[in-house]
Amino acid sequence: MSYFSKQQIEAAIAFHGHLCPGLAIGIRAAELAQCELDNPSDDEIVAVVETDMCGVDAIQFLTGATLGKGNLIHRDYGKMAFSFFCRDTGKGFRAVLNPEARGGLEEEMRQLAEKIRTGQASDQDKQRLGELRHSLQERLMHLPLREMFLMTPQTQGLPKPPRILASLRCEHCGENTMESRTRRFGGQTLCIPCFAKVEQKV
Template sequence: MLNLNRLVEERDAEGILEYAREFHGHVCPYLALGIRASLVAMEQLGVGRLDYSGSVDESILAIVESNSCFADGVQVTTGCTLGNNSLVYLDLGKTALTLVKRSSWEGVRVYADAERLAKYYPPGSRELFNRVVEERRGTPEERSKLWELWEEAARRILNMPKEEFKIERVKVPPVEQAPIFDSVRCSKCGELVMGTRVVYVGGKPLCLRCAGERYLGVVGRGIVEFKGGE
């Protein structure tokens, strides 16, 4: 099995893409874009992929501004993930990555403009995407053709020049490290829940769902509100 850290160190974008294929489920242009943007940001900032000690300390943070395929390319390449608390998601709807050192809060923001990427797509691929993915009415043959064209576009984007990105040095406001909270058992469902997500009704602890309270979640369109009991 190939070593992902070594692939990133060697800037082997094709090798990273194969890892990302397994992680993401398929290859697509914005997955490749996340890889390319990450490699550019890492080179500009002078950092490598987050290793064991770095992930525990959250020494590097990756801040993404959309929850698209782009974010998975970033997670695979940088090692900054939602689960190790080194990935920050800002619901801004922009294809941008900010990579930042926690030690100094100096960072690099890399933004990709969709209009500048149009030339990397094979003829007819965007129209086919609209039919197969957006309209959900493509035939099996059209779906197969789309994945073929999508891989072609991905590999073009994977090797595009860094001049295609808007790159800027930034100073990021400090982000707290992930705190550790005690758990409390919900008096209704009996499940343990983070203490900061408990409400007390009649002196009894309830999770937000059992209490019928509103809470936030991330779906395809971004951060949305849910209500317990529904």
């Protein structure tokens, strides 16, 4: 690692609570974003994450992109993929974790984790999983970025800046809801949870 200081990485680990392979992926994705986009400010950068795994905390902490500022966008696709854009230049790219980045360690880790989950793991199994996790996070922290991620330039698809919209009162629960998140049903304006209750087909 060379882009972020040791202190920045330690602070990101403290923010998340621990260092793990998932957080290492996020740290390296944040590094890739800063390098490829020429160090954008936390207002210029936009991050689109396709997972809710540990690494998202590192991306948020190290790039300054946040849900509250509207420049950290979560798409629940279950993919280890991250897109980054710079609002000022329009430059962007999508990075997907290279399957080979894990060095073939994931299958044994998955099997050991399942044994632990089902109460069948020995002390040696638990120790082995800990060793594998440490080996993987070390590998991920030092692998060249171009080997770790498969990158595709993004010339379109820069998310729109956040807008302040009116709030409408849900006619079922009475709670105010952002206009763009309401639904119409039976002549009523409903929030999404109330709409789901009355519109259920099963």
